[in-house]
Every structure is written in structure tokens, then in C-alpha cells.
Amino acid sequence: TYFYAIHVPFGYFLFIVALFLLIRSWKQTSTIYRRQRIILILSLMLPLLTDLLYILGITPITAFNFTPVVFSLSGLLLSGSVLYLRFLDVLPLAYETAINKMNVGVIALDALGRVSHINPAAEQITGIVNDQVVGVEAGQVIHHLEPLWDSANGRAEITIPQGGDNHTYQLYCVPIISGNKKLVGQVITLDDITEQVRLHQKLESDIVQRKHTEKVLKENKAQLSKLSITVEQSPASIIITDLQGVIEYVSP
DSSP states (O other), X not given: OHHHHHHHHHHHHHHHHHHHHHHHTSTTSOHHHHHHHHHHHHHHHHHHHHHHHHHTTOOSSTTOOOHHHXXXXXXXXXXXXXXXXXXXXXXXXXXXXXXXXXXXXXXXXXXXSBEEEEOHHHHHHHOOOHHHHTTSBHHHHOGGGHHHHTOSSSEEXXXXXXXXXXXXXXXXEEEEEOTTSOEEEEEEXXXXXXXXXXXXXXXXXXXXXXXXXXXXXXXXXXXXXXXXXXXXXXXXXXXXXXXXXXXXXXXX
């Protein structure tokens, strides 16, 4: 019929476009999303191939289209993806493009504490690759965050050896709350405060040194005061000169 002649080509066109977009973005997809994407591709391919075979006349039962049955199998595949691969559950929490350009390390977690995204700065700090840990519980793979879990105020400091030197990072954990006041995720930032810590340590050292100098000067002044009293009260005549022999002091 006229409707069938339009519907079938248009339906195939949509299927092909969807497959093209899924395959095209394969390299930019994280590991856990690739598993989900395979399920999507299979769910599209099965009914598409079945209907194509029916149109070509290749079918076990004459004039019987198995496509609706195969659609049911595709539904089962998607159901398994939802249950076991948690399809539509592990979602990005921020715009990756903006986060990836930040100099501050950013780790995004979902409501269950699983890694949703790690930007390049955080990868460099922790040595962990985003694609290898997406969908995994953060506490199992990012041990640098352990002090943060023990913190009551959502912040902590850690020291990480890098390039033969120790770098200090300030960790902040910010919960993401939805409109109905449910926890939907967390964002953890790692800010390099090495220079601030070194400056603070230098200031503390200078303060300690200054206090020590003031104490020594005070002690010397007290000793000089005692010596002056001793000289003034001495029965003997005392004359003090400089290195050139110029008289500077004569006792009374």
C-alpha cells in the first residue's frame, strides 16, 4: 500500500540514523556506557534485521512477520540492562566540557557514591583514569578520599607525592540536593594549596624565630643591667675604652 511504501523506508531511515549516532560516539563513551551502548545497538539491530528478512521473503513461516516477537526480545535486553548494567542510572552530574577545562580537580559521584565523572585535573592528581572507574563505588578505587569520609564538615587536607615533592590538597565535598530534598549526588573538589601551606609554614617559622630573638635580647638586656649595677657599686675604679683607647666609661 501507499502508506506501507512510505512508512517502511522512513522507519529504516530512523533506525540507520540512530545506529550511526551510537557507533559514531563510541570512542567518546566511558566503559560502563559502552556496555549499555552495546545493548542499545543489539536492541535496534534485532528487529531491524528480522523485518528486513521478512521483506526479502526469508522467514521460517510463510507470511508471518516475527518482528513483533523480536521486539519483545529487545525489551528483555533493555530490561536486563536496567537491572544489571543500571542503564539510565549512572548519569553525568555536570557538563563535562566545562569541568574538563577546570584547573581544580573535580570528582562527581551519584546518589549511591559511585564515580560519575573525573576531570583531567583530578586524573593527574590521583593517577586514576576516568574510563576505568565510572560506575564503581568511589571508596573502592579512590583511596585519597578516605580522610574526607571521616570528616564531619565535608572537608579535609591530604598530601600526595608528585614529581619528587609533596603537594597538599584541600578536599571539599558538596552534596547535590534535588528539588524534593533528596540526595542525587556529590561533587568533590581537590584544590592545590601547596603554596599557601608553605607560606603559612614560613610565617610560623619567622614568628618563632622573632620570639626567640626577642627573648635573647631581653635576657642580654637583663644581664647588661646587672653588670651595670655591679660596676657602679664596685669599690674599685673601672675604666672602659674602645678599641682605639678612647675612654667611654669611668666608674664613680
